[in-house]
Amino acid sequence: MSEMLASKQASKADTESETGVQTEQELILLCQQGDRECFRLLYQRYQQRVRSTLYQLCGKALLDDLVQEVFLRVWKGLPKLKKTKYFSTWLYRISWNVATDRRRKLAKVRDKTSFNEQYADKDRLEYDKDLSNTQDAPDLMHLHYQDLVQRGLDNLSFEHRSVLVLHDLEDLPQKEVAQILDIPVGTVKSRLFHARNLFKKFLQQQGISF
Amino acid sequence: MTNSHNHNHNKNNLVTFLRHNQPITPQPSPDLEQQIIDSLEPRHNRKRYRTVTWSIPSAIATGFLFTTVSFGVRTPRIAIEPKDLENFLVNNWQDTLNARNNNVMSDSEAYWLLPTVSESKQALSVSAQ
Numbered sequence: 001m002s003e004m005l006a007s008k009q010a011s012k013a014d015t016e017s018e019t020g021v022q023t024e025q026e027l028i029l030l031c032q033q034g035d036r037e038c039f040r041l042l043y044q045r046y047q048q049r050v051r052s053t054l055y056q057l058c059g060k061a062l063l064d065d066l067v068q069e070v071f072l073r074v075w076k077g078l079p080k081l082k083k084t085k086y087f088s089t090w091l092y093r094i095s096w097n098v099a100t101d102r103r104r105k106l107a108k109v110r111d112k113t114s115f116n117e118q119y120a121d122k123d124r125l126e127y128d129k130d131l132s133n134t135q136d137a138p139d140l141m142h143l144h145y146q147d148l149v150q151r152g153l154d155n156l157s158f159e160h161r162s163v164l165v166l167h168d169l170e171d172l173p174q175k176e177v178a179q180i181l182d183i184p185v186g187t188v189k190s191r192l193f194h195a196r197n198l199f200k201k202f203l204q205q206q207g208i209s210f
Numbered sequence: 211m212t213n214s215h216n217h218n219h220n221k222n223n224l225v226t227f228l229r230h231n232q233p234i235t236p237q238p239s240p241d242l243e244q245q246i247i248d249s250l251e252p253r254h255n256r257k258r259y260r261t262v263t264w265s266i267p268s269a270i271a272t273g274f275l276f277t278t279v280s281f282g283v284r285t286p287r288i289a290i291e292p293k294d295l296e297n298f299l300v301n302n303w304q305d306t307l308n309a310r311n312n313n314v315m316s317d318s319e320a321y322w323l324l325p326t327v328s329e330s331k332q333a334l335s336v337s338a339q
Contacts, residue, residue, distance in 0.1 A: 034253030055235045064239055068246050075250050145231035168225045169232050196224055210223040
Protein backbone atom coordinates (compact mmCIF):
# COMPACT_ATOMS: atom_id res chain seq x y z
CA MET A 1 0.00 0.00 0.00
CA SER A 2 2.77 2.37 0.97
CA GLU A 3 4.61 1.43 -2.24
CA MET A 4 1.54 2.33 -4.21
CA LEU A 5 1.22 5.68 -2.53
CA ALA A 6 4.89 6.35 -3.03
CA SER A 7 4.69 5.52 -6.72
CA LYS A 8 1.65 7.77 -7.09
CA GLN A 9 3.43 10.63 -5.40
CA ALA A 10 6.54 10.02 -7.47
CA SER A 11 4.63 10.03 -10.70
CA LYS A 12 2.86 13.20 -9.64
CA ALA A 13 6.15 14.85 -8.88
CA ASP A 14 7.50 13.71 -12.23
CA THR A 15 4.51 15.18 -13.94
CA GLU A 16 5.03 18.54 -12.39
CA SER A 17 8.76 18.68 -12.75
CA GLU A 18 9.18 17.40 -16.29
CA THR A 19 6.48 19.27 -18.10
CA GLY A 20 5.46 22.01 -15.73
CA VAL A 21 1.91 20.69 -15.85
CA GLN A 22 0.25 21.50 -12.57
CA THR A 23 -3.19 20.06 -12.68
CA GLU A 24 -4.66 16.87 -13.93
CA GLN A 25 -7.12 18.75 -16.10
CA GLU A 26 -4.31 20.52 -17.93
CA LEU A 27 -2.66 17.19 -18.49
CA ILE A 28 -5.85 15.77 -19.92
CA LEU A 29 -6.34 18.79 -22.17
CA LEU A 30 -2.84 18.36 -23.57
CA CYS A 31 -3.55 14.70 -24.17
CA GLN A 32 -6.73 15.67 -25.99
CA GLN A 33 -4.60 17.79 -28.30
CA GLY A 34 -2.48 14.75 -29.11
CA ASP A 35 0.50 15.15 -26.78
CA ARG A 36 1.93 11.65 -26.41
CA GLU A 37 4.38 12.52 -23.66
CA CYS A 38 1.55 13.88 -21.55
CA PHE A 39 -0.33 10.70 -22.23
CA ARG A 40 2.66 8.79 -20.95
CA LEU A 41 2.42 10.77 -17.71
CA LEU A 42 -1.28 10.10 -17.55
CA TYR A 43 -0.55 6.41 -17.99
CA GLN A 44 2.04 6.46 -15.23
CA ARG A 45 -0.40 8.18 -12.95
CA TYR A 46 -3.33 5.82 -13.48
CA GLN A 47 -1.92 2.50 -14.64
CA GLN A 48 -1.71 1.05 -11.15
CA ARG A 49 -5.39 1.67 -10.46
CA VAL A 50 -6.44 0.32 -13.86
CA ARG A 51 -4.19 -2.67 -13.48
CA SER A 52 -5.40 -3.45 -9.99
CA THR A 53 -9.08 -3.19 -10.99
CA LEU A 54 -8.60 -5.41 -14.02
CA TYR A 55 -6.67 -7.92 -11.99
CA GLN A 56 -9.40 -8.14 -9.36
CA LEU A 57 -12.05 -8.49 -12.06
CA CYS A 58 -10.36 -10.74 -14.60
CA GLY A 59 -7.35 -12.37 -12.97
CA LYS A 60 -3.79 -12.50 -14.15
CA ALA A 61 -4.19 -13.93 -17.63
CA LEU A 62 -3.66 -11.36 -20.41
CA LEU A 63 -3.53 -8.57 -17.83
CA ASP A 64 -1.00 -6.55 -19.85
CA ASP A 65 -3.17 -6.85 -22.95
CA LEU A 66 -6.21 -5.66 -21.05
CA VAL A 67 -4.35 -2.68 -19.61
CA GLN A 68 -3.15 -1.80 -23.09
CA GLU A 69 -6.67 -2.08 -24.45
CA VAL A 70 -7.94 0.31 -21.77
CA PHE A 71 -5.34 2.96 -22.49
CA LEU A 72 -5.78 2.70 -26.24
CA ARG A 73 -9.50 3.24 -25.77
CA VAL A 74 -8.75 6.18 -23.51
CA TRP A 75 -6.52 7.76 -26.15
CA LYS A 76 -9.13 7.23 -28.81
CA GLY A 77 -11.98 8.56 -26.71
CA LEU A 78 -10.21 11.47 -25.01
CA PRO A 79 -11.11 14.12 -27.62
CA LYS A 80 -14.78 13.36 -27.00
CA LEU A 81 -14.49 13.71 -23.23
CA LYS A 82 -16.12 17.04 -22.39
CA LYS A 83 -15.99 17.07 -18.59
CA THR A 84 -12.36 16.38 -17.78
CA LYS A 85 -13.03 16.45 -14.05
CA TYR A 86 -14.81 13.10 -14.45
CA PHE A 87 -11.79 11.53 -16.11
CA SER A 88 -11.21 9.08 -13.27
CA THR A 89 -14.81 7.81 -13.35
CA TRP A 90 -14.63 7.57 -17.13
CA LEU A 91 -11.39 5.60 -16.90
CA TYR A 92 -12.91 3.13 -14.45
CA ARG A 93 -15.89 2.82 -16.76
CA ILE A 94 -13.63 1.91 -19.67
CA SER A 95 -11.76 -0.58 -17.47
CA TRP A 96 -15.03 -2.18 -16.50
CA ASN A 97 -16.13 -2.32 -20.16
CA VAL A 98 -12.87 -3.99 -21.14
CA ALA A 99 -13.26 -6.50 -18.31
CA THR A 100 -16.84 -7.22 -19.37
CA ASP A 101 -15.82 -7.68 -23.02
CA ARG A 102 -13.07 -10.03 -21.93
CA ARG A 103 -15.46 -12.17 -19.92
CA ARG A 104 -17.97 -12.28 -22.76
CA LYS A 105 -15.32 -13.38 -25.23
CA LEU A 106 -14.17 -16.11 -22.90
CA ALA A 107 -17.72 -17.20 -22.28
CA LYS A 108 -18.25 -17.60 -26.02
CA VAL A 109 -15.12 -19.65 -26.47
CA ARG A 110 -15.54 -22.03 -23.58
CA ASP A 111 -18.48 -23.31 -21.68
CA LYS A 112 -18.71 -21.89 -18.22
CA THR A 113 -17.91 -24.91 -16.09
CA SER A 114 -14.82 -26.03 -17.95
CA PHE A 115 -13.63 -22.42 -18.05
CA ASN A 116 -13.98 -22.01 -14.31
CA GLU A 117 -12.20 -25.26 -13.62
CA GLN A 118 -9.45 -24.45 -16.05
CA TYR A 119 -9.12 -20.94 -14.74
CA ALA A 120 -9.15 -22.01 -11.14
CA ASP A 121 -6.43 -24.51 -11.95
CA LYS A 122 -4.41 -21.89 -13.76
CA ASP A 123 -4.77 -19.39 -10.96
CA ARG A 124 -3.91 -22.07 -8.48
CA LEU A 125 -0.75 -22.89 -10.40
CA GLU A 126 0.19 -19.24 -10.58
CA TYR A 127 -0.49 -18.83 -6.90
CA ASP A 128 1.66 -21.86 -6.09
CA LYS A 129 4.36 -20.40 -8.30
CA ASP A 130 4.15 -17.09 -6.45
CA LEU A 131 4.21 -18.94 -3.17
CA SER A 132 7.29 -20.90 -4.17
CA ASN A 133 8.97 -17.64 -5.18
CA THR A 134 8.27 -16.11 -1.80
CA GLN A 135 9.17 -18.99 0.42
CA ASP A 136 11.36 -16.74 2.44
CA ALA A 137 8.47 -14.41 3.19
CA PRO A 138 7.80 -14.35 6.93
CA ASP A 139 4.02 -14.14 6.84
CA LEU A 140 2.64 -17.25 5.18
CA MET A 141 -0.71 -16.61 6.81
CA HIS A 142 -0.97 -13.38 4.89
CA LEU A 143 -0.40 -15.23 1.63
CA HIS A 144 -3.05 -17.70 2.61
CA TYR A 145 -5.51 -14.90 3.25
CA GLN A 146 -4.63 -13.33 -0.08
CA ASP A 147 -5.44 -16.61 -1.75
CA LEU A 148 -8.75 -16.75 0.10
CA VAL A 149 -9.67 -13.24 -1.04
CA GLN A 150 -8.79 -14.13 -4.63
CA ARG A 151 -10.86 -17.28 -4.50
CA GLY A 152 -13.70 -15.45 -2.78
CA LEU A 153 -13.76 -12.91 -5.59
CA ASP A 154 -13.74 -15.69 -8.18
CA ASN A 155 -16.68 -17.19 -6.36
CA LEU A 156 -18.86 -14.11 -6.84
CA SER A 157 -20.89 -13.26 -9.91
CA PHE A 158 -19.38 -10.55 -12.10
CA GLU A 159 -22.01 -8.02 -10.96
CA HIS A 160 -21.33 -8.59 -7.27
CA ARG A 161 -17.61 -8.78 -7.85
CA SER A 162 -17.55 -5.46 -9.73
CA VAL A 163 -19.32 -3.62 -6.93
CA LEU A 164 -17.16 -5.16 -4.23
CA VAL A 165 -13.92 -4.45 -6.09
CA LEU A 166 -14.78 -0.86 -6.94
CA HIS A 167 -16.25 0.07 -3.58
CA ASP A 168 -14.40 -1.98 -0.99
CA LEU A 169 -11.05 -2.54 -2.68
CA GLU A 170 -10.66 0.53 -4.89
CA ASP A 171 -12.36 2.67 -2.25
CA LEU A 172 -14.66 4.51 -4.63
CA PRO A 173 -17.84 6.12 -3.24
CA GLN A 174 -21.15 4.45 -4.02
CA LYS A 175 -22.25 7.33 -6.21
CA GLU A 176 -19.19 6.97 -8.42
CA VAL A 177 -19.62 3.20 -8.59
CA ALA A 178 -23.19 3.82 -9.75
CA GLN A 179 -21.91 6.15 -12.48
CA ILE A 180 -19.25 3.70 -13.60
CA LEU A 181 -21.62 0.76 -13.80
CA ASP A 182 -24.49 2.92 -15.05
CA ILE A 183 -26.91 1.67 -12.40
CA PRO A 184 -28.85 3.45 -9.61
CA VAL A 185 -27.16 4.00 -6.25
CA GLY A 186 -29.83 1.82 -4.63
CA THR A 187 -28.77 -1.09 -6.83
CA VAL A 188 -25.15 -0.53 -5.83
CA LYS A 189 -26.13 -0.72 -2.16
CA SER A 190 -28.18 -3.84 -2.71
CA ARG A 191 -25.45 -5.60 -4.69
CA LEU A 192 -22.86 -4.58 -2.14
CA PHE A 193 -24.95 -6.02 0.68
CA HIS A 194 -25.39 -9.35 -1.11
CA ALA A 195 -21.77 -9.49 -2.25
CA ARG A 196 -20.51 -8.98 1.29
CA ASN A 197 -22.85 -11.63 2.66
CA LEU A 198 -21.75 -14.12 0.02
CA PHE A 199 -18.14 -13.31 0.72
CA LYS A 200 -18.66 -13.74 4.44
CA LYS A 201 -20.28 -17.13 3.86
CA PHE A 202 -17.36 -18.18 1.71
CA LEU A 203 -14.88 -17.13 4.38
CA GLN A 204 -16.89 -18.92 7.05
CA GLN A 205 -16.68 -22.08 4.98
CA GLN A 206 -12.92 -21.59 5.01
CA GLY A 207 -12.91 -21.24 8.77
CA ILE A 208 -12.81 -17.46 9.08
CA SER A 209 -15.64 -15.63 10.76
CA PHE A 210 -16.28 -12.03 11.72
CA MET B 211 -29.39 -0.63 17.84
CA THR B 212 -27.16 -3.48 18.92
CA ASN B 213 -27.87 -5.39 15.70
CA SER B 214 -27.05 -2.35 13.62
CA HIS B 215 -23.85 -1.82 15.57
CA ASN B 216 -22.85 -5.46 15.08
CA HIS B 217 -23.69 -5.26 11.38
CA ASN B 218 -21.48 -2.21 10.88
CA HIS B 219 -18.75 -3.78 12.95
CA ASN B 220 -18.86 -6.96 10.83
CA LYS B 221 -18.95 -4.92 7.65
CA ASN B 222 -15.93 -2.89 8.73
CA ASN B 223 -14.09 -6.05 9.71
CA LEU B 224 -14.79 -7.62 6.35
CA VAL B 225 -13.75 -4.52 4.40
CA THR B 226 -10.59 -4.18 6.46
CA PHE B 227 -9.82 -7.84 5.91
CA LEU B 228 -10.38 -7.50 2.15
CA ARG B 229 -8.22 -4.42 1.83
CA HIS B 230 -5.46 -5.85 3.93
CA ASN B 231 -5.38 -9.14 2.09
CA GLN B 232 -6.26 -8.22 -1.45
CA PRO B 233 -4.04 -10.06 -3.90
CA ILE B 234 -0.99 -8.12 -4.99
CA THR B 235 -1.32 -6.99 -8.57
CA PRO B 236 1.44 -8.44 -10.75
CA GLN B 237 3.94 -5.98 -12.15
CA PRO B 238 3.61 -5.04 -15.82
CA SER B 239 6.15 -6.16 -18.37
CA PRO B 240 8.95 -3.57 -18.61
CA ASP B 241 8.19 -2.55 -22.18
CA LEU B 242 4.41 -2.25 -21.74
CA GLU B 243 4.46 1.52 -21.31
CA GLN B 244 6.50 2.10 -24.47
CA GLN B 245 4.43 -0.44 -26.33
CA ILE B 246 1.26 1.47 -25.48
CA ILE B 247 2.76 4.81 -26.46
CA ASP B 248 3.96 3.35 -29.77
CA SER B 249 0.52 1.92 -30.46
CA LEU B 250 -1.23 5.28 -30.19
CA GLU B 251 -2.83 6.39 -33.42
CA PRO B 252 -1.80 9.84 -34.63
CA ARG B 253 -4.40 12.39 -33.72
CA HIS B 254 -5.89 14.43 -36.55
CA ASN B 255 -6.38 18.11 -36.06
CA ARG B 256 -10.10 18.19 -35.46
CA LYS B 257 -10.58 21.88 -36.26
CA ARG B 258 -8.84 21.52 -39.60
CA TYR B 259 -10.75 18.37 -40.33
CA ARG B 260 -14.01 20.09 -39.46
CA THR B 261 -13.17 23.03 -41.76
CA VAL B 262 -12.46 20.71 -44.67
CA THR B 263 -15.57 18.70 -43.90
CA TRP B 264 -17.78 21.76 -43.91
CA SER B 265 -16.19 23.41 -46.94
CA ILE B 266 -17.19 20.59 -49.29
CA PRO B 267 -20.96 20.69 -48.74
CA SER B 268 -20.84 24.48 -48.66
CA ALA B 269 -19.18 24.55 -52.06
CA ILE B 270 -21.72 22.11 -53.46
CA ALA B 271 -24.63 24.14 -52.06
CA THR B 272 -23.22 27.39 -53.47
CA GLY B 273 -22.70 25.84 -56.89
CA PHE B 274 -26.20 24.40 -56.88
CA LEU B 275 -27.69 27.77 -55.92
CA PHE B 276 -25.73 29.60 -58.62
CA THR B 277 -26.73 27.08 -61.28
CA THR B 278 -30.37 27.21 -60.28
CA VAL B 279 -30.51 30.99 -60.38
CA SER B 280 -28.71 31.32 -63.70
CA PHE B 281 -30.75 28.55 -65.26
CA GLY B 282 -33.94 30.20 -64.01
CA VAL B 283 -32.95 33.51 -65.62
CA ARG B 284 -32.15 31.94 -68.95
CA THR B 285 -35.13 29.66 -69.18
CA PRO B 286 -37.48 30.82 -71.96
CA ARG B 287 -40.78 31.91 -70.60
CA ILE B 288 -43.97 30.98 -72.38
CA ALA B 289 -46.31 33.81 -73.22
CA ILE B 290 -49.77 32.90 -72.08
CA GLU B 291 -51.49 36.22 -72.64
CA PRO B 292 -51.83 37.44 -76.31
CA LYS B 293 -50.41 40.77 -75.21
CA ASP B 294 -47.22 39.09 -73.97
CA LEU B 295 -46.89 37.20 -77.22
CA GLU B 296 -47.31 40.41 -79.21
CA ASN B 297 -44.64 42.13 -77.16
CA PHE B 298 -42.34 39.18 -77.62
CA LEU B 299 -42.76 39.28 -81.41
CA VAL B 300 -42.26 43.03 -81.50
CA ASN B 301 -39.07 42.78 -79.51
CA ASN B 302 -37.52 39.81 -81.27
CA TRP B 303 -38.28 39.50 -84.98
CA GLN B 304 -36.75 42.73 -86.20
CA ASP B 305 -33.46 41.17 -87.29
CA THR B 306 -35.21 38.79 -89.62
CA LEU B 307 -36.57 41.68 -91.76
CA ASN B 308 -33.36 43.51 -92.44
CA ALA B 309 -30.28 41.63 -91.54
CA ARG B 310 -28.04 44.00 -93.53
CA ASN B 311 -28.77 47.12 -91.56
CA ASN B 312 -28.99 46.58 -87.87
CA ASN B 313 -28.93 50.26 -87.08
CA VAL B 314 -32.29 50.83 -88.67
CA MET B 315 -34.15 48.73 -86.21
CA SER B 316 -32.92 49.82 -82.93
CA ASP B 317 -35.25 52.09 -81.09
CA SER B 318 -38.98 51.93 -80.95
CA GLU B 319 -41.91 49.98 -82.27
CA ALA B 320 -43.13 52.86 -84.38
CA TYR B 321 -39.73 53.26 -85.99
CA TRP B 322 -39.40 49.76 -87.38
CA LEU B 323 -42.99 49.61 -88.60
CA LEU B 324 -42.38 52.56 -90.92
CA PRO B 325 -40.19 52.19 -94.00
CA THR B 326 -36.79 53.82 -93.73
CA VAL B 327 -36.11 57.10 -95.40
CA SER B 328 -33.67 55.80 -97.96
CA GLU B 329 -35.90 52.86 -98.94
CA SER B 330 -38.95 55.07 -99.36
CA LYS B 331 -37.04 57.45 -101.66
CA GLN B 332 -35.95 54.53 -103.82
CA ALA B 333 -39.50 53.30 -104.04
CA LEU B 334 -40.75 56.72 -105.12
CA SER B 335 -38.15 57.08 -107.81
CA VAL B 336 -39.03 53.69 -109.26
CA SER B 337 -42.68 54.57 -109.48
CA ALA B 338 -41.84 57.85 -111.19
CA GLN B 339 -40.07 56.09 -114.01
